[in-house]
Amino acid sequence: MLSCKQTWHTAFHLHLLVHVLAEGATRVYYLGIREVDWNYAPLGKNTITGQSIANDMIASSFLQPAENRIGSIYRKSVYKQYLDETYTSEIPKPSWLGFLGPIIRAEVGDTIIVHLKNFGRRPFTIHPHGVFYKKDSEGSLYPDESSSQDLKKDDAIPPGRNHTYTWTVPEDHGPTDDDPACLTWIYHSHVDAAKDIATGLIGPLLICREGTLKSVSQRRHDADLDFFLMFSVVDENESWHLDQNIASFCGDPSTVDEEDEGFRESNKMHAINGKLYANLPGLTMYEGDWVNWYLLGMGQEIDIHTVHFHAETFLYRSGKTYRADVADLFPGTFEVVEMLVGNPGTWLLHCHVADHIHAGMETLFTVFPKHDSVLLKTNSYTETPPEDEDNGHHFVLFGSKLAHSQVEATIIFLAVTGVLLFLIACTFLGVIIYLQRQKRLRRNRRSILDEGFKLMSTKKH
Ligand SMILES: *[C@@H]1O[C@H](CO)[C@@H](O)[C@H](O)[C@H]1NC(C)=O
Ligand SMILES: *[C@@H]1O[C@H](CO)[C@@H](O)[C@H](O)[C@H]1NC(C)=O
Secondary structure, X not given: OHHHHHHHHHHHHHHHXXXXXXXXXXXXXXXXXXXXXXXXXXXXXXXXXXXXXXXXXXXXXXXXXXXXXXXXXXXXXXEEEEOOOOOOOEOOOXXXXXXXXXXXXXXXXXXXXXXXXXXXXXXXXXXXXXXEOOHHHOOEOOOOOOOXXXXXXXXXXXXXXXXXXXXXXXXXXXXXXXXXXXXXXEEEOEOXXXXXXXXXOEEEEEEEOOOXXXXXXXOEOOOOEEEEEEEEEEEHHHOXXXXXXXXXXXXXXXXXXXXXXXXXXXXXXXXXXXXXXXXXXXXXXXXXXXXEEEEEEOOOOOOOEEEEEOXXXXXXXXXXXXEXXXXXXXXXXXXXXXXXXXXXXXXXXXXXXXXXXXXXXXXXXXXXXXXXXXXXXXXXXXXXXXXXOOHHHOEEEOOEEEOHHHHHHHHHHHHHHHHHHHHHHHHHXXXXXXXXXXXXXXXXXXXXXXXXXXXXXXXXX
């Protein structure tokens, strides 16, 4: 009977586990706001023409420091990710992210917790697009009728202070059947949204269907690579650090006229992730890779961008699937295009607006030739994303291929069924033992009675 009791406990715990899984994962992020000196063109040249910035008339008007020009280096405030609440070990991010904050990923049903600490010199926040939040986690300062002081703490985190933001992803915030598997969003500071974003406080947020993300790396099961690119004319004249930048980087700060249109124009950085003229590193892939390009448009009325990929086409899903090689972006619009890369070489990737090309909104990506393992990996004639060929993440059960989350669900289902069967068997066995014992007792009673009769009859004699 003891073993049956233990089984009950196990069954109860399994029930809790199922409950937890059904509730989705909790994804915790420690983000810190830090100041950095950001170089929009650290290579000192236009990598596409090979010309040095100093010798390029247009590039130098944006990037060459002078008496009354800031040049290519600007102080910015950015989001960085840390390992824990000590905010001492920074989690490195891919070089191609530029000054964008770390990628926050979650699935439908998950809870995202962001512990944000402000190491900057002004109040800042974090405000997400596309997820569910209550008033204490909106991260926006405006007269929103929030009465209690606790509901205002998220609106502006003073320097040196912190706040914890909780966002959830209910079913009605997830991708629909007509959407791609993951929706592209952003997060940014929203004390003064325009100025906070121009200062550098923006990053990518990805919301996926259940079962899309690997549990450890958080990368997608159904793709080889993810790249997030923000096309934005970053207006450094709008940055909170403008005065500091003039003081630190202009040859003679006293000659600067902040009202001068030429000065203002020199601070408009036509950037992809904060780099100009193909100074953005790390956009490399292999022929045959299935690549998701998440494209973010930000800025103002000049920020109408047409993102053109040389040598490759991509698929754009919006109910139906379309093929194109140019994607449109407006300020505050986010798109994902899917590309089966098939043409080895180093290729241009740029905004197709003529003025923006001149001003440096271009970069390069490199497709390495297919190597043997990749040859096995993808059939280049299919237009569906590759099944995850990484055997470590796939299981075959009863002849069908299952993803990690499906395997978890199956194991729990089998365990619960096993426990139930065991309980039924225990009960059945108990009944049989009881009946047996009753039978034996009756037999014993009968033999005792018999003995009694025998005794009585011998006494009579
Ligand atoms: C966050 O702020 C609280 C007080 O508001 C403080 O007790 C705590 O130590 C802070 N945490 C960090 C990591 O700074
Ligand atoms: C640039 O920004 C400064 C500070 O916000 C402002 O005073 C100035 O008018 C701006 N210049 C132009 C040309 O808009």
